[in-house]
Amino acid sequence: MLIDTHAHIYWDSYDSDRDEVLKRALDAGVKYIICPGTDLETSVKAIELAEKYDFVYAGVGFHPHDASKADEKSLEKIEELSYHPKVVAIGEIGLDFHYNFSPKEVQIDIFRKQIKIAKRRNLPVIIHNRESHKEIFEVLESEIDDKWTGFGKLADGKLPPPRGVFHTYSGSVRDAWRAINLGFYISISGVVTFKNAGDVVKVVKEIQPEHLLVETDSPFLAPQPFRGKRNEPMYVKFVAEKIAQIQGFTLEDIERTTSFNVYRLFRIGEKPEPKIVYKIKNSLYLNLTLRCNADCIFCDRKGEAIVKGYSLKIDREPSAEELIKEIGDPSKYDEVVFVGYGEPTIRLDVIKEVAKYVKERGGRTRLDTDGHGNVINKRNIVPELVGLIDSVSISLNSMDPVEYGRLMNIDGERYYKAMIDFAKECKKYGIETTMTIVGVDGIDVERHRKFVEEEIGVKFRFRPLF
Ligand code: SF4
Ligand SMILES: [Zn+2]
Structure with a gap:
């Protein structure tokens, strides 16, 4: 399931075949389309299309090119339109300082006024930003407050509330993180498929799908192999495929993750059901x-x-039998991973029983x-894992016990030592062992790599925060 989060399907180049274009999109697996207006007239048209087709949703607002057309009255009208259920x-x-079709000051003023509408309505925003990074962030950073939560968090999580999207993102990796930290998604268009895609490829390499949306920006920016022709929503697949290829995920991984992002940001689609295997x-x-x-x-x-679009929020822990039933033939997979949104060694008996099943049927674990498994189970559990678990991945988090304790909200000295001992013990028993750190701000990756590889003598892996 794919969602084209940005398509101007009211554009007159679709006047002769709009129905067919939309049907082709549905046939190609596009489940929803978001159609943003760029002024009063096209905002009304976007709503009309959303009324006509259930899978189309609308955005309303003045594009920076049209900022000089906006006045008090038309902005009031935009706010009125925003109450439409679709x-x-x-x-x-x-802001667009590349073309400057409207004067800079007018663009900034109208942008800020529309941010205020979004805040009053507690709606997310769809942002166009070209050669105006400095000013975009100035406005956003001065306007964002805790009351602006968009459609809100699903639960009391630690991510910033979803407030909008930077569409057809064209900035640096650094600015992308700045936007993400303010509660914005990064939307990737067909530009990523171009030979001269430049920074967009870098952004897709660095930023995990948890922060991405996909779009076509139809009728513009048709992806390869259609570059230069009229774009249409069905081509959003080429964007998702390119992201999957760059990031090493499957197309389904990108579809599922970005669809959840759309649900979280725009409340389109459905909240995923909790999974015991994924x-x-x-x-x-x-x-x-x-x-x-x-x-x-x-x-x-x-x-x-949520992990890659799956909900892990189970209300009951699965039994070994339930897990085995869901696994089926384990040899189909590269590996079967014992994990959780929690610490799996709390359920050591289940791990051992299921791992035995997987190993007997030729799977990898x-x-x-x-x-902290040895502390949790009050004994050295490593000998019990031999023959059942092929590899172990341990979160190192930090090589400083005080920092370790701070990051994990535990007795740093005690658990740091337990974790290091566990790694050494796994190595001693011949289990393939990797220690990982996550990309929190300011972490010295090379120092940790050296420590893990040279002092502990196991593999090292750096992974992005999400
Ligand atoms: S070890 Fe930390 S990151 Fe992992 S599940 Fe526990 S609290 Fe979460
Ligand atoms: Zn647009």
């Missing part, structure tokens, strides 16, 4: 528990507990852990 955003709005790439993950002995500052276990 309006999911204020947009597209923003597939990412060609690995099968077992969601053993939501319980954990730690409480990491970056962990969203008590919040939405991995345990993802915080490395």
Whole structure:
């Protein structure tokens, strides 16, 4: 399921075949289309299309090119239109200092006024930003407050509330993170398929799908191999495929993750059902528990507990039989991973029983852990894992015990030592061992790599925060 989050399907180039264009999109697996207006007239047209087709939703607002057309009265009208049940955003709005079709000061003024409408209505915004990064962030950073939550969080999580999207993102990786930290998604268009895509490819390499949306920007920016022709929503697939290829995920991984992002931002579609097993790439993950002995500052276990578009928010822990039934033939997968949005060694017996099943049927197993299993189970559990678990991945988080304790909200000295001992013990027993750190601000990756590889003597992996 794909969602084209930005298509101007009211454009007159579709006047002769709009029905066919939309039908082709549906046939190609596009489930929803968001159609943003660029002035009063096209905002009304976007709503009319949303009324005509159930899978179309609308945005209302003045594009920066049309900012000089906006006055008090027309902005009031935009606010009125935003009450329509199929309006999911204020947009597209923003700044464009490349063309400067409207004077800069007017663009900034109208952008700010429309942000205020979005805040009053508690709606997300669809942002157009070209060669205006500095001013866009100045306006956003001065306007954002805790009351502006868009459609709100699903639960009391640690992510910023979803406030909007930077459409056809064309900025740097650094600015992308700045936007994400303000509660914005980064929307990728067909530009990513161009030979001269430049920074967009860098952004897709660095930014995980948890922060991305996909769009066509129809009728503009047709992706390869249609570059230069009229674009249409069905081509959003080429964008998603390119992202999957760059990031090493499957197309389904990108579809599922970005669809959840659309649900979170615009409340279009459905909230995913909690899963006890889930597939990412060609690995099968077992969601053993939501319980954990730690409480990491970056962990969203008590919040939405979403991983790559799957909800892990189970209300009951699965039994070994339930897991085995869901696994089926484990040899189909690259590996079966014992994990959870929690610490899996809390359920050691289940791990052992299920791992035995997987190993007997030719599967590979991995345990993802915080490395506190020996403390949790009050004995050295590593000998019990031999022959059942092929590889172990341990979150190192930090090589400074005080910082370790701060990040995980636990007794740093005690658990740091337990985690290091666990890693050494796994190595001693011949289990393939990796220690990971997540990309929190300011972390010295190379220092950690050296420590893990040279002092502990196991593999090192750096992974992005999400
Ligand atoms: S150890 Fe893992 S599951 Fe536990 S709080 Fe930290 S990040 Fe969350
Ligand atoms: Zn647009």
